[in-house]
Amino acid sequence: MAVYALSRPRVLKDAPVRRLRIFPSVGESMVSPGSKVEAGTILGKYASRQRLRFVRMETAGDKIAATLLVTEGQKVKRGEVLGYYSYMFGLGYTEYTSPCDGEIEVISHATGRVAIKEEPSEMASHLPGTVEHVEEAVGVLVRTRGHMVVGAAGAGYARSGALVRKAGEPTEQVSPQKVSPQDADRVVLAGSTVTKELLEACLRSRVAAIIAGSAPFSVVQWYENLVQELDWDEFLARYWARELKKKDAVVPRPTEIVPALVLTEGYGNMPMSDEAFELLSSFEGKPVFVDGASLAGVAAGRWDAGPCVIMPFAGAGGEEATDGSAGSGSGDPAGRPKALRELAPGVRVRVYGLTREPVEGTVEGPAQEDSALPVSIPVNSVRVVTKGGETITVPAANIQALG
Amino acid sequence: MVNSYVHLDIGNTVTRAKAWSASAQGARLLASATIPTPPALESVDLTESAFLAYTEVKAKVEESGQRFDPEEILVTVSAAGEPRVACAGVVKGISGESAKRAALVAGATVTDLLAVDDGRLEYQRILDLRRQDISMVVMAGGVDEEILGQGRHQLFNVAKVVAAGLPDRRGAGTKVPVVYAASLEGREEVLKIFGDSVDVVWTDNVRSRLEEENLEPARDAVLNLFSTGIRHDPRFTGLGRFGAAKVLPTGHSTGLSVxxxxxxxxxxxxxxxxxxxxxxxxxxxxxxxxxxxxxxxxxxxxxxxxxxxxxxxxxxxxxxxxxxxxxxxxxxxxxxxxxxxxxxxxxxxxxxxxxxxxxxxxxxxxxxxxxxxxxxxxxxxxxxxxxxxxxxxxxxxxxxxxxxxxxxxxxxxxxxxxxxxxxxxxxxxxxxxxxxxxxxxxxxxxxxxxxxxxxxxILSPGRNEERIGTRWAFIKKDSTLEPLLVKPGEICHIPILAPHPVVFELHPSGKGDVGDGEGRRFSAQAVGFGSAYVDARVFxxxxxxxxxxxxxxxxxxxxxxxxxxxxxxxxxx
Structure with missing residues (x-):
């Protein structure tokens, strides 16, 4: 039985939600407080991760031997020819192309290097709502209303898409064969544990995000490195996506190359909780917001930047969600002390952690002072009479009051 | 005269309430209660769990039929309400460490230490500062006199970083204050750099002379800012229901007892x-x-x-x-x-x-x-x-x-x-x-x-002596010295049957030092212990x-x- 002394809510229903959309590096906001945003609204621009990209051309002595087609300060597009070098009486030919959109910053004739300042990348909201606050250079706080599944762990940046259910039940492990290119830009609901093979299949099929119960720590670590390091060229080289190599193919934003991953239970081999699976399943085909919170580290101590899945209500962008209008959701953090107070005799409760399925029962009274875990750790507990008539002592943190 | 007190500790994980009675004979714990603390989100009133714990502990004490009205309530906070402080100094190991120590003894959590030699570029320091959720900055650097005769002092560069990187205080929408515990001579120039963008609390220099460290004024300034700031924090607005309760960071409260x-x-x-x-x-x-x-x-x-x-x-x-x-x-x-x-x-x-x-x-x-x-x-x-x-x-x-x-x-x-x-x-x-x-x-x-x-x-020879023999540790009972069991390379358990005061005596070798110098015997009294352990493992x-x-x-x-x-x-x- 997993016992949580820290009563962290796992699922919030019908609750006001605030989400800090963090710029991956120093950013500039393009929205102002109070403005309504949709999933596709651009919140701001940020300097790309690499800032300067270099192309090295053939040199002879202290000058570039290749024929240059660009000059310093000129704007270039990804794939645009910067210069060419013909040798062996025209038998050999090399073409130098721009690796990104940007501006020619410097051309060094001595070294043959052409430095291109990459165009700032755009950051989409992915979450419909209202801009509550703009934190200069850091990010934008978006307010909305909806359901939220709090992730125990995750990786990747924020994405959104229509939810597609691949697992029939929370204990099912989804095989990589179940993911196909038809799932591109969708959010995959996998059951219990995700494997490296499944993550690679999702990456290859350009899935927007994956939600699962758990994954081994080593796999999440590998995936986190991939999130940080994989750029578009590397992706094309590694995953041999022929259709994406076409010149007119749309190059995704740097944060949208690797799908977001959210684990609802944590690391290891654990099935997704029934409550989270049921809630997510009920949103099949509808758009959801997923954030793997790879950027939470740069906003240390922030409560609004951890891994999560948000299912915003339709029209939430126009709705004023305030703290005072907190929903009646069972897992509302504001309601937690209230729920504890309500664990009086006679209150109907749902008990988690006894079996895979939650058990319903009625509170009989507070447990004895000496109630303890099997390893002798004392915990706050109550006595509950289950529907089957059995009286059990359960830590208060494992109980949800049913109102 | 018996006085009654209640201590409420709002921790990260649980909120605890303890009822105390204090008399000339000492303090006595009457009852305690524990309630899980809700997650420290902005919308949550963290004092709600404190109130529940207070109600429960009061009920427990009153079970005996005696009315319990505490004369004083102390609230200690470590759940997201503790002061989160960024420290700034000129040299990391000198003024930077002093600023950090001043913040820590006040019970604060130090989130960052900015210094000229911290290995970051200036823009990185500014960016790091902006991204943090902090409640104040403690700034130190320079002695009180003769810092301006040597050209432009690095203290002003640190002040520029602080002025440029200071984030808004979350929730209250006010500025993050700076506790200035640096050079007296540099105040005027620093004030010009800060301008109107920063609220400054002036205190005595933590290192007015290089040979001295005076942490108290900076510590008190951090505590004052904490006490006033916490009542404006939306998560702690419910503190009013405890009257004029004294509010301290938990770390500071424990530090006073230590x-x-x-x-x-x-x-x-x-x-x-x-x-x-x-x-x-x-x-x-x-x-x-x-x-x-x-x-x-x-x-x-x-x-x-x-x-x-x-x-x-x-x-x-x-x-x-x-x-x-x-x-x-x-x-x-x-x-x-x-x-x-x-x-x-x-x-x-x-x-x-x-x-x-x-x-x-x-x-x-x-x-x-x-x-x-x-x-x-x-x-x-x-x-x-x-x-x-x-x-x-x-x-x-x-x-x-x-x-x-x-x-x-x-x-x-x-x-x-x-x-x-x-x-x-x-x-x-x-x-x-x-x-x-x-x-x-x-x-x-x-x-x-x-x-x-x-x-x-626990009796241990430490790193000074690799091997100890059977006549290394002794226990004195009724004025007789009995050798304790020593197994080289292992820990031995020595039960002490009577919880009366006993004296342990160690006889190190010529080079062994167990507290009183090389080769000197050392003895210590222990009261109320039921077990002793001789740790003869080699580190x-x-x-x-x-x-x-x-x-x-x-x-x-x-x-x-x-x-x-x-x-x-x-x-x-």
């Missing part, structure tokens, strides 16, 4: 607070009080493996450690989980003590006169650690986990994490007494025997089977049942 205990005992004292997600270490050594806070997220799986009692447990270590870092309040519910949990705690404690040793030091940067005996020594420049275990006779474990884990489990963490030396008395603060005593106005004589649970006495020795050694250690301390230990030995699940 200092008091060291004064009463006239000994150096080390106190560890196991808080789940962080480990606080307090020490009062040679009159110098130091507090450090170490996050447990620093622990790496590869370092934890050496503390496991079975190789099989290592297969799950990565996952368990990562889950526990994500949710530090999760408690172990099986023996396997407890073994992993203790191994993680042991490593976290080891790292916390190491960090404390680096922070609790003689002042750096001072010009010290060499003694004749130091003529040929190279490292006589200040900055030596004060934490030498042969100087420390009393170790106390407090905090959230001290009330949950058994004294035996807590005691088993100590020998490896501390590398003990000499006679060390280990106490456990199961009721969280240390953090409460700041509420008691008539300060009782804080003798650990009267308020804390004596867990055990740093590579063992053939570290799992077996860990199992033996746990067997001696009685942490796990024998059948669980033998199951691990046989490799059973």
């Amino acid at each position: 200092r008091r205990m060291a004064e009463v005992l006239k000994q150096n004292v080390l106190v560890i607070s196991l808080d789940g997600d962080t480990i606080q270490v307090f020490s009062q050594i040679r009159g110098v009080f130091t507090r450090t806070v170490t996050p447990v997220t620093r622990v790496q799986a590869k370092d934890v493996t050496r503390w496991l009692p079975s190789a099989r447990l290592g297969e799950r270590l990565d996952d368990v450690l990562a889950n526990w870092k994500a949710a530090p309040g999760t408690l172990p519910a099986s023996w396997d989980d407890l073994a992993l949990y203790l191994a993680i705690q042991k490593q976290a404690l080891l790292e916390a003590v190491r960090e404390h040793s680096v922070t609790a030091i003689e002042l750096r940067g001072i010009h010290r006169q060499r003694q004749i005996g130091e003529t040929f020594q190279v490292n006589v420049k200040g900055g030596d650690t004060l934490v030498r275990m042969e100087r420390i006779g009393t170790v106390c474990i407090t905090g959230f986990l001290a009330g949950l884990l058994s004294p035996a489990a807590l005691l088993s963490l100590v020998p490896d994490a501390f590398e003990l030396h000499g006679v060390t008395k280990v106490y456990v603060d199961r009721e969280g007494v240390l953090e409460s005593l700041a509420a008691v106005q008539e300060e009782p004589d804080l003798l650990p025997e009267s308020l804390l649970t004596p867990a055990g006495v 740093g020795r590579k063992t053939d089977d570290r799992y077996r050694e860990n199992r033996n250690t746990y067997r001696v301390f009685g942490v796990f049942p024998d059948d669980v230990l033998s199951g691990w030995e046989r490799g059973m699940k």
